[in-house]
Amino acid sequence: MRFLEEFRDPAMASLIVHRIHQLVTGNWVLMEVCGGQTHSIIRHGIDQLLPDSVELIHGPGCPVCVTPTHCIDEALALATQESIILTTFADMLRVPGSHDDMLACKARGADVRSLYSPLDAVKIAAENPEREVVFFAVGFETTAPVNALSVLQAQALGLTNFSLLVSQVTVPPAIEAIARAPDNRIQAFLAAGHVCTVMGSWQYESLARRLAKPIVITGFEPLDILLGIEAALQQLEQNAARVENQYARYVDRGGNLQAQELIQKVFTTSDQDWRGLGILLQSGLTLNERYQAYDARKRFALDVAPAARGTRCHAGEVLTGRIRPQQCPHFGSECTPDSPLGATMVSGEGACAAYYRYRRAAAVHNV
Known part of the structure; x- marks a missing residue:
């Protein structure tokens, strides 16, 4: 298959679904x-085509x-400082903080x-040059290379306000x-194909062995996902546990070496706090010692008190698979894309946003 439309072919999808049911x-x-x-699965009803x-x-x-x-x-805290221009990806603007979000902050000037x-x-x-410009850099390994490149570009230009x-x-x-x-x-x-395009499949090999669980790298179109599910189920039925690459048109074992070099040059691994998962050891990337001048936390001596844990938003449970979006008591009522309680309803990749957009009627009915 050479064209995107071929990865949405209903006849081929039906064939793969039939094979899965037989398997x-x-x-x-x-x-x-x-x-x-997740959005592709819910949008195309892939989960509803599978065996019970x-x-x-x-x-x-x-990442949002x-x-x-x-x-x-x-x-x-940075956005409220008059000397600062705060920049970030659009999805971040409406993610609630403890008491506010960046879009509301923008509305106030x-x-x-x-x-x-x-x-x-x-x-x-x-x-x-008279203003400080901060980029709120979030994301997985997919955004890390361009975030690293921005630091190198600012350094090459001699910028001291970035x-x-x-x-x-x-x-x-x-x-x-x-x-x-x-x-x-x-x-x-099912591992994310775009992340593995950058990092390759090799780093998942030892992980699959340690966990004794299949890890299948796949893409985002309906046939990509169905083929990934089929490959994972084949391994489970055979009691196997290995990495399998179902996204070979973009992913190879080594990944994008130039992108990896950028990450390694600018960042170092660190412990990182995740919404829903807490602090995971060596799961984050921070600017290494050579590029500390570009670290906004150090430049502005940020000292923000730890956020109090909220009780209304159940994003952490959704993110770890403990509940589905429609099982949250606020889904579709108090929490909507226009008035979100948490990040999973805001982001274009959030599970709650997917259910609200593509399966809201059924979800609300089930609640």
Whole structure:
């Protein structure tokens, strides 16, 4: 297959679904880690095509969603300073902090701007030498290379008014934490193809061995996901546990070496707080010693009190697969995309947003 439309072919999808039904003899629970895959699954009703004995659980693969409230509060603290232009991806603007969100802050006069790339923030810094420009850098390994490149570009231009507020996370530690949780039911994982395009498949090999669980790398189109599910189920039925690459048109074992070099040059691994998962050891990326001048936390001596744990939003339970969005008592009533209680209803990769957009009527009826 060469064209995107071919990965949405209903006849081929029906064939794969038929093979899955013929294949399955046991009861199996799979987690798709990526929020983009969750949206595709719910949009196309893929979970409803599977045998009743196969359950899909939605994982923490939405970078906006896993950014902890404390980091949102840090961004808000920066945005309220008149000398600062705060920039970030659009999805971040409406994620609630402890008491506010960045869009509301912008409405009150703060200079908050949504951008497609941190390189645009570097350009803004060059055009506004009298202002401090901060880019709120969130994401998985997919955004890390361009965030690193922005620092190198700012350095090359001699800019002293550009910095990053970093909340950068890596996927494998989250998979391991979920798999080792005492109440874990997940027997196989679908890994995110775009992350593996950057990092390759090799880093999942030891993880699959340690966890004794299949990890199948797959993409985001309906046939990608169905083929990934089929591959994972084949392993489960055979009692196998290995990494399998079902996204070979983009992913190879080594990944994008240039992107990895950028990450290694600018960042170092660190412990990181995740919404819903808590602090995971060596799961984050922070600016290394050579680039501390571009660290907004150090530049502005940020000292924001830890966020109090809220009780109304159940995003943490959704992100770890303990509940489905429609099982939250606020889903579709107090919590909507126009008035969200948490990040999973805001983000374009959030599970709650997917259910609200594509399956709201059924979800509300079931509640």
